[in-house]
Amino acid sequence: MSLWTTVLLASALSFVTKFAGYVVPQAVLDHPLTDRVMHYLPVALLSALIAVQTFTSGSGSFAFDARAAGLAVAIVCLLLRAPFLVVVVAAAATAALLRAAGIG
Amino acid sequence: MSAIPPEAVAATPKSVARKGIWVGVATGAYGISYGALAVAAGLNLWQAVLLSLLLFSGGSQFALVGVIGAGGSGASAVGTSTLLGLRNGFYGLQVSKLLQETGWRRVLAAQLTIDESTAVSITQPDRTLSRVGFWWTGLSVYVLWGSMSAVGAVLGNAMGDPARFGLDAAAPAAFCALVWSRLNNRRAQLVAVAAGLIALLVSPHTASGIPVLVAALAAVVAGFLPDRSITSADTI
Numbered sequence: 001m002s003l004w005t006t007v008l009l010a011s012a013l014s015f016v017t018k019f020a021g022y023v024v025p026q027a028v029l030d031h032p033l034t035d036r037v038m039h040y041l042p043v044a045l046l047s048a049l050i051a052v053q054t055f056t057s058g059s060g061s062f063a064f065d066a067r068a069a070g071l072a073v074a075i076v077c078l079l080l081r082a083p084f085l086v087v088v089v090a091a092a093a094t095a096a097l098l099r100a101a102g103i104g
Numbered sequence: 105m106s107a108i109p110p111e112a113v114a115a116t117p118k119s120v121a122r123k124g125i126w127v128g129v130a131t132g133a134y135g136i137s138y139g140a141l142a143v144a145a146g147l148n149l150w151q152a153v154l155l156s157l158l159l160f161s162g163g164s165q166f167a168l169v170g171v172i173g174a175g176g177s178g179a180s181a182v183g184t185s186t187l188l189g190l191r192n193g194f195y196g197l198q199v200s201k202l203l204q205e206t207g208w209r210r211v212l213a214a215q216l217t218i219d220e221s222t223a224v225s226i227t228q229p230d231r232t233l234s235r236v237g238f239w240w241t242g243l244s245v246y247v248l249w250g251s252m253s254a255v256g257a258v259l260g261n262a263m264g265d266p267a268r269f270g271l272d273a274a275a276p277a278a279f280c281a282l283v284w285s286r287l288n289n290r291r292a293q294l295v296a297v298a299a300g301l302i303a304l305l306v307s308p309h310t311a312s313g314i315p316v317l318v319a320a321l322a323a324v325v326a327g328f329l330p331d332r333s334i335t336s337a338d339t340i
Contacts, residue, residue, distance in 0.1 A: 001177065001178030001179060001182075002178070003146070003147065003151060003172070003178070004151065005178060006168070006172070006178035006181055006182055007147070007151045007154060007155055007158075007159075007168075008158070009178075009182050010155070010159055010164070010168055010181065010182045010185045010186065011154070011155065011158035011159040013182065013185075013186045013189070014158075014159045014160070014161055014164060014185070014186070014189045014192070015158070015214065015215060017186065017189050017190055017192055017193040018189075018192045018193060018195075018196055018214040018215060018217045019196070019211070019214040020193045020196065021192065021193040021194060021195060021196015021197045021198075021199075021200060021214070021217065022196045022200040022210055022213070022214050022217075024193075024197075026197055029193070029194065029197060030197065033327060033328065034194075034327075035194075036326070036327035036328075037323055037324055037326075037327030037328075038190065038191055038194055038327075039292075039327070040291075040292065040295045040322070040323035040326040040327055041187060041188070041190065041191070041320060041323040042163060042188055042191060042282075042283065042286060043283055043286050043287065043292050043295045043296050043299070043323065044295050044296070044298075044299035044319050044320050044321075044322040044323035044326075045167065045184060045187060045188050045299070045316060045319070045320055045323075046163065046167075046188075046279045046280075046282055046283035046286075047279075047283060047295070047296035047297070047299040047300045047303075047319070048299045048300060048302065048303035048315060048316040048319030048320075049167060049170050049171075049184075049276070049279045049303075049316055050276045050279045050280055050283070050300060051299070051300035051301070051303045051304050051319075052174065052303050052304070052307055052312075052315055052316060053170060053174060053272070053275050053276045053279070054273075054276045055304055056304065056307050056308075058175065059308070060307040060308045060309075060310070060312065060315075061307070061308045062304065062307075062308075066270070066273065067272060067273045067276065069273075070270060070273025070274075070276070070277060071273065071276050071277060071280065073277075074276070074277035074280050074281070075280065078280065078281060078284050083130075083133065084130075084133050084134055084137075084278075084281050085133040085134075085136070085137065087277055087278075087280070087281045088137045088274045088277045088278050088281065089274075090277075091270070091273045091274055091276070091277030092269060092270035092271055092273050092274040092277070093270060094270065094273065095270030095272065095273035096268060096269050096270035096273075097270075099267070099268070099270070
């Protein structure tokens with residue numbers, strides 16, 4: 001799939017999902033079970049993305065490097081209630097500085 | 105955010121509209137980092153900005169460029185992005201009752217149905233204010249998210265090698281910030297840890313992008329276990 005196809009297909013599916021909420025009869029989607037799965041779905045997907053992007057190498061095997069230090073700094077920033085951009089920039093700066101120093 | 109006026113004073117259409125604008129301004133900061141990460145992942149400026157205008161759902165966009173940047177296939181990028189965007193459909197169920205729009209306004213409302221517009225809309229005391237909150241927040245986020253994505257993409261292109269500036273560490277930090285407010289109960293925290301472990305265990309054996317989709321099973325398992333403390337309002 002070309003990058004353009006990926007961009008346009010994901011966009012189309014995003015709109016279809018949003019519009020469905022406006023036109024599908026409520027009874028079809030309103031169920032306690034779907035409600036609970038929907039509550040946890042973003043948590044599972046985002047956590048998996050964090051794990052894969054921080055702790056795997058290009059081949060998918062486990063790796064521990066400057067990115068892990070960046071994530072640790074991000075978590076500290078979030079505990080200190082820092083704004084989004086501060087969290088992201090602090091994590092990137094940590095990894096960049098460690099690499100400049102020849103670590104990770 | 106301290107910039108948002110406190111709710112102690114009774115909300116008026118003007119104060120709700122102002123809140124919507126501030127939410128848009130705050131979201132612009134996400135837009136800059138999204139744009140920079142998108143070009144670092146290999147998208148061009150137009151692809152990065154079009155995703156903001158057409159897909160228009162922050163978490164899904166970050167996920168899509170994250171999977172692409174890690175070498176995943178287009179199919180797994182679309183799959184992850186779509187699964188993350190499913191919640192917008194459920195937001196639509198809630199806000200469509202408040203908005204009661206028809207025709208092209210309903211189409212536009214659907215496109216603007218995201219975390220921020222839904223959160224501001226459904227927390228208002230009456231329907232008029234809900235509508236004001238939805239439209240001002242949705243339109244303000246749309247304009248600022250789109251324009252700041254372009255700024256971020258231009259900055260990202262100027263930066264060159266992503267690893268030298270630690271952009272590969274910025275992506276997981278962004279995901280961490282996005283998931284943070286959702287880790288407000290024990291089961292959500294368990295789901296997060298389980299999903300991370302599943303993804304790492306699956307990762308050496310599958311193509312890039314697949315581990316994240318497999319980890320979605322953690323959410324399905326957690327959803328099937330009964331939990332009376334969860335209500336639909338918690339999903340915002």
